[in-house]
Amino acid sequence: MNQPAWNIPPQEIEKRSFAIIDGEAGKHDWDPRSWSVVRRLIHTTADFDYAKDTVISPVALDAGIKALKEGALILTDTKMALNGINRGNLASWDIELLCLVDDERTVRRAREKGFTRSQVAVDLAYEEYVKPGRPTVWVIGNAPTALYRLMEKLEEEPNVPRPHLVVALPVGFVNAYESKRDLAASKLPYFITNLSRKGGSNAAAAVVNAIAKLALNAT
Numbered sequence: 001m002n003q004p005a006w007n008i009p010p011q012e013i014e015k016r017s018f019a020i021i022d023g024e025a026g027k028h029d030w031d032p033r034s035w036s037v038v039r040r041l042i043h044t045t046a047d048f049d050y051a052k053d054t055v056i057s058p059v060a061l062d063a064g065i066k067a068l069k070e071g072a073l074i075l076t077d078t079k080m081a082l083n084g085i086n087r088g089n090l091a092s093w094d095i096e097l098l099c100l101v102d103d104e105r106t107v108r109r110a111r112e113k114g115f116t117r118s119q120v121a122v123d124l125a126y127e128e129y130v131k132p133g134r135p136t137v138w139v140i141g142n143a144p145t146a147l148y149r150l151m152e153k154l155e156e157e158p159n160v161p162r163p164h165l166v167v168a169l170p171v172g173f174v175n176a177y178e179s180k181r182d183l184a185a186s187k188l189p190y191f192i193t194n195l196s197r198k199g200g201s202n203a204a205a206a207v208v209n210a211i212a213k214l215a216l217n218a219t
Contacts, residue, residue: 040210053195063190064211067135067164076139077118077146084205089212118143135164141204144170144179166191167207169199
């Protein structure tokens with residue numbers, strides 16, 4: 001069996017991967033900054049459907065870059081998304097990363113109310129951690145209930161701090177597509193999502209990593 005050359009430096013693997021993606025994706029309408037996000041999604045998932053169904057609101061990238069540079073609080077719906085975010089790329093700024101899904105208060109409330117922990121974690125975040133004047137980036141890769149609860153809270157409570165960016169790529173068959181569809185149709189100005197059942201914590205983290213790269217290059 002003829003094995004390919006496999007002992008390749010990580011930077012070279014990424015370089016070759018991006019070249020393959022650029023070649024196989026062909027012509028598209030993404031501007032260079034948006035394509036860097038979409039390409040990172042494809043790189044993470046090996047799924048070219050993201051080139052067609054990703055939705056990036058017109059001001060999302062500028063808002064995300066600004067939030068990171070101002071020391072955002074990044075809230076994730078899963079530990080997997082939290083762990084997938086490259087902290088090295090965020091080291092230039094006073095970033096706080098937080099996932100409340102396993103917090104004992106979240107677990108207790110979810111059990112008492114019969115809600116998902118991701119849903120309850122949204123309320124806990126607003127009670128204890130989201131403060132006026134500090135930018136927040138919500139990263140949802142698994143739970144449509146978290147996205148729906150966030151949108152519901154923002155609609156019902158107009159005085160709570162607004163997210164500076166919502167990265168929403170929940171995956172699955174029950175309300176995953178619908179929640180992202182409703183986000184895209186909402187009045188929230190700063191969001192990145194995709195209009196399909198596909199997604200996941202790894203994809204959501206990849207979006208944050210791509211925006212961090214843009215922010216580093218903008219300094």
